[in-house]
Amino acid sequence: MSQSFVPPLDLQSLLSPHREAIAEAVSEVIASCGYILGPKVEAFEQAFAAYCEAPHCIGVNSGTSALHLATRLLDIGPGDEVITTPYTFASSAWCVSYQGATPVFADIDPATFCLDPAAVEAAITPRTKAIVAVHLYGHPCEMDALKAICDKHGLALIEDAAQAHGARYKGKRVGSLGNMTCFSFYPTKNLPCAGEGGALVTDSxxxxxxxxxxxxxxxIERYFHHEVGYNYRMEALQGAVLGVLLPHLEGWTQARQRIAHRYHELLDGLPLELPREAEGCESVYHLYTVRAPERDKLIANLKEQGVGTSNHYPRAMHLQPCYEGLGYKEGSMPVAEKAAQQAVNLPMFPTMTDEQQDRVCAALRAYFR
Structure with missing residues (x-):
């Protein structure tokens, strides 16, 4: 058995079969000298909207920009509050702060790492205007409960699906469940581009x-500005790359799901908390995240055995220095804080071989022996 290093993610093996098609699509953009928006972006927007089972897709230059557009489109501003998870990438909160509003954090479900609807309801005040529901690690949030809360209190619902391209909740794709859904195409995402890229999907x-x-x-008309806007346009080069790769996303998703289910079987019985899909949810396993009481010791041991890991996220957002002024303290979000201390991502990528996965699981068994 090969003893080569098993990386947490292997983009080269994923993209290598598509290099010629990518190069051809990029060459067409270069030949046209149309580098911003244009036909390649428009074609991708139409294809991705159809994939998300939604009428509209707006291609932008990052997932962060998509989230900011969503809060701006909802007229969120100073004095408003938006509830989101503390266990997420910073952009889920930045989009609120960019508008001068206040992010309010609600704790997470210990099984899914997604927002706990009961914690969300408890965090609502007269100033609450929206919820940003993050489909973390590719697993959908409990959308029925969150939508019921929004309907009850007159709130908007933004889906942050940066890690959840193609995930389903009760048969429906994420992207067709809230008022707007925001995606990232950062190179590590399930659908990658060749740099930064994002999209906002809506049925409105x-x-x-x-x-x-x-x-x-x-x-709308060049050089006529009806309001202060942003330079959030998607580059044609990214639209070209995404147009080549989108048809392969479903196959990659199925590979991720197969690998995840194999992990379930191979790791059963070890003293780890394994990810599981909630009823009615179909995860796309952007990451395969387990919990271990002595997480850092485990990471160091796996590295010594030639297994790479990653850690999303070692410090919850409510404890980040930039949000000290919000008044949260250690213990404010106990479930999120525990996840930040215990979570570790095992290698997960669509081209992962059974041999590589066997090595990861053998290393874990050796550690626990």
Whole structure:
């Protein structure tokens, strides 16, 4: 058996079969000299909207920009509060802060790492305007409960699906469940581009037309600016790459699910908390995240055995220095804080071989012996 290092992610093996098609699509963009938006981006927008089972997709330059557009489109501003998870990447909160509003954190479900609806309801005040529901690690949030809360209190619901391309909740794709859904195509994501990229998906004609203007300097007609906008346009090169790779996403998702289910079987019985899908949810396993009481010791041991890991996220957002002014303390979000101390991501990528996975599991068994 080969003893080569098993990486947490192997982009080269994933993209190598598609290099010629990517190069051809990129060459077409270069030959056209149309580097911003244009036909490649428009074609991808249409294809990705169809994939998400939604009418509209707005291609932008990052997932962070997509989230910011969502809060701007909802007229969130100073004095408003938006509830989100403390166990996420910073952009889920940045989009609130960018608008001068206040992010309010609610604790997570210990089984799924997603927002706990009961904690969300407890965090609502008269100033609450929206919820940003993060489908973390590729697992959908409990959307029925969150939508019921939004309906009860008159709130908007933004899906942060940066890690959940193609995930399903009760048969429906994420992207068709809230008011707007935000995606990232950062190279490590389930659908990667060749740099930064993102998208905002919606079923609203009004939000679509307004969002397209805002991403393009607030302009519908060139050099006429009806409001202050942003330079959030997707580059044609990224649209070209995404257009080549999108048809392969479903196959990659099935491979991730197969690998995850194999992990379930091979790791059963070890003193680890394994990820499980909640009823009605279909995860796309952006990450395969387990919990271990002595996480850092485990990471060091696996590295010595030639197994790479990653850690999303070692410090919850409510304890980040940038949000000290919000008044949260250690113990404010006990479930998220425990996850930050115990969670570790095992190698997970669609081209992972059974041999590589066997090595990971053998290393874990050796550690626990």
């Amino acid at each position: 004609d009004e939000l679509d037309s307004h969002g397209r203007a805002l991403r393009n300097h607030g302009s």
